[in-house]
Amino acid sequence: MKNRELANLFYKISELLSLKGENLFRIRAYEKAAQIIESLPQAIEEITDKNDLLKIPGIGESIAEKIIEYNSTGSIVYLEELKKEFPEGLLEIMSIPGVGPKKAKIIFDKLKISDINELRKSAQEGLLNDLPGFGEKTAKNILQGIELKEKSTGRILLFDAIKTADEIIEQLQKCNEIQKISPAGSLRRKKETIGDIDILCTVKKGKEKYIMELFTKLPVVDKIIALGETKSSIITKENIQVDLRVVNNMQYGAALQYFTGSKQHNIKLRELANKMNLTINEYGIFKKDKKNVPIASKTEEEIYNTLGLQYIPPELREDIGELELAAKNSLPKLVERKDIKGDTHVHSKYSDGSNKIEEILDKAIELNLEWVIICDHSQSLKIARGVSVKDMYKKIDEIRKINSKNNKVKIICGAEIDILSDGTLDYDDELLKEIDYVIAAIHTGFKQTEEQITERVLRAFQNKYVHAFAHPTGRLLGKRNPYQININKILETAKKYNIMLEINAFPERLDLPDIYCKKAKEIGVSMVIGTDAHSTEQMEYIDLGVYVARRGWLEKKNLVNTLSYDELIKVIKSRR
Numbered sequence: 001m002k003n004r005e006l007a008n009l010f011y012k013i014s015e016l017l018s019l020k021g022e023n024l025f026r027i028r029a030y031e032k033a034a035q036i037i038e039s040l041p042q043a044i045e046e047i048t049d050k051n052d053l054l055k056i057p058g059i060g061e062s063i064a065e066k067i068i069e070y071n072s073t074g075s076i077v078y079l080e081e082l083k084k085e086f087p088e089g090l091l092e093i094m095s096i097p098g099v100g101p102k103k104a105k106i107i108f109d110k111l112k113i114s115d116i117n118e119l120r121k122s123a124q125e126g127l128l129n130d131l132p133g134f135g136e137k138t139a140k141n142i143l144q145g146i147e148l149k150e151k152s153t154g155r156i157l158l159f160d161a162i163k164t165a166d167e168i169i170e171q172l173q174k175c176n177e178i179q180k181i182s183p184a185g186s187l188r189r190k191k192e193t194i195g196d197i198d199i200l201c202t203v204k205k206g207k208e209k210y211i212m213e214l215f216t217k218l219p220v221v222d223k224i225i226a227l228g229e230t231k232s233s234i235i236t237k238e239n240i241q242v243d244l245r246v247v248n249n250m251q252y253g254a255a256l257q258y259f260t261g262s263k264q265h266n267i268k269l270r271e272l273a274n275k276m277n278l279t280i281n282e283y284g285i286f287k288k289d290k291k292n293v294p295i296a297s298k299t300e301e302e303i304y305n306t307l308g309l310q311y312i313p314p315e316l317r318e319d320i321g322e323l324e325l326a327a328k329n330s331l332p333k334l335v336e337r338k339d340i341k342g343d344t345h346v347h348s349k350y351s352d353g354s355n356k357i358e359e360i361l362d363k364a365i366e367l368n369l370e371w372v373i374i375c376d377h378s379q380s381l382k383i384a385r386g387v388s389v390k391d392m393y394k395k396i397d398e399i400r401k402i403n404s405k406n407n408k409v410k411i412i413c414g415a416e417i418d419i420l421s422d423g424t425l426d427y428d429d430e431l432l433k434e435i436d437y438v439i440a441a442i443h444t445g446f447k448q449t450e451e452q453i454t455e456r457v458l459r460a461f462q463n464k465y466v467h468a469f470a471h472p473t474g475r476l477l478g479k480r481n482p483y484q485i486n487i488n489k490i491l492e493t494a495k496k497y498n499i500m501l502e503i504n505a506f507p508e509r510l511d512l513p514d515i516y517c518k519k520a521k522e523i524g525v526s527m528v529i530g531t532d533a534h535s536t537e538q539m540e541y542i543d544l545g546v547y548v549a550r551r552g553w554l555e556k557k558n559l560v561n562t563l564s565y566d567e568l569i570k571v572i573k574s575r576r
Helices: 003-020 024-039 050-054 061-073 077-084 088-094 100-111 116-124 136-152 158-173 208-216 249-260 263-275 300-306 322-327 357-366 389-405 450-461 487-497 514-523 536-551 565-574
Strands: 178-183 197-203 221-227 231-236 241-246 278-281 284-287 342-346 371-377 410-418 437-441 500-504 527-530
Touching: 003 024, 003 061, 003 077, 003 088, 003 100, 024 061, 024 536, 050 061, 088 100, 088 116, 100 116, 116 136, 158 178, 158 197, 158 208, 158 241, 158 536, 178 249, 197 208, 197 249, 208 221, 208 231, 208 241, 249 278, 249 284, 249 300, 263 278, 263 322, 284 300, 342 410, 342 437, 342 500, 342 527, 342 536, 357 371, 357 389, 357 410, 357 536, 371 389, 371 437, 389 410, 410 565, 437 450, 450 487, 487 500, 487 514, 500 514, 500 536, 514 527, 514 536, 527 536
Parallel strands: 197 241, 342 371, 371 410, 410 437, 500 527
Antiparallel strands: 178 197, 221 231, 231 241, 278 284
16 A cells, blocks of 8 residues: 555645745645545555545545546656755754744754754754744754654554554465464554564465565565565565564464563563473473473463463553563453444544544444544634634534434534633633533643643643543654643542543554553543544544553543443533
């Protein structure tokens, strides 16, 4: 699939248009098209008819023509022309999180800086401080942005890693010689970002070399790093390294456990085995005096049980207490996708979403949900076409009419309300009381101090019409650090006022992070999973939210999404 590749080109167009100072809504149109394309389940190169492209919400005439051009030629002339208008160094500077088009242009025009190393040196030497609109704090933020970019270089979002691994596994499974196959490593543990993708498989005897050659010839392959008898490595066309390893069928469980990790989890297992006069490695568990014949190797369950442990799900294997609980058979029963009955955060055409409410309803039926909360942006967020007071009343009426005719999935009228700089909300209480579900959010004022942002949120929590807090840290993985906020205070106050915290399942957010989900569970704060979908395809991000919840040790009882519609209504009414 070329979806990600094309999406990146549209993101690049939006960035260049920002540099030109083009109309904000035109810039957003390319951003939205990029998001829609990368979340499409269908390969974009398979959609060759213009009319079919125009049926995709969010894809207009001009963008459809560029998609057809890309599918035919592999490039977009409009993008190439835009690139010629700017020096290459300017684009590199603009790639630093937090710099943006305006600052990048000032830096380039005034200092003629053409790469990131020069930018770092200039910031460290104080050369940025006297630029128009800059200062010491701006220089410090730029240095932090460079650090963030370098830290995330070579790592990909969980969503992208899953799509790449699934595509490769699907291709390999068409071959009858494959017996078992699974991702391993940090991908199997569902970490929020992934380095290399590890895949493990077993094959029919004598077919190892055939599978290795087949793997290195897949359409996704750009470059072969290594081709061996039982292990090969490739670089995909999207610059992702994928390693495939063939293991003995009788040792598959041991190998899968070993190569899934984490490193610290495996160290603890080795220590435990040693105390039992056993050794453990990727081939199995052995008695120390009989190292040729494993006493456990076929399945992961067998590996853990032999060490006196309950089976530990991959998401928990981070050495944060899971082995101690597994020894007591006391691990939590983690939430599963089948437990999810609703999505608490979907955008419609009322703000910056691509779909009508009826289309969202149809997708919810396809996803086997019982209810969906439509949370469009509030009025002050102009960039996201925030909903006016008048249109919010119109939306309330429309949802009531839809629900009166529909029994399959219930639509709940919600709103993603901006927390303003002083902690007040973007709608008054008269309107808030008419909205079924209110999720408060910060979208502006990221440069306020920790005390200011924290107090802002805590004040919002005191409003009896607020149910939840959206994407609590404000981070964008690889693009923006969290804003300064005291999460411990947020958790304590959320408990006090019975505010739910969101696991925002959008691939670049996955926010609240898993470590805070675990803490929220420990102090009794309820959680919600919201996809933050801006198109119906993005409602499938609900799976990512479940992965974060599982890494945060959450059970069915900790998530509002597992409630039936009637149970949900009781919960959201009880807040008021």
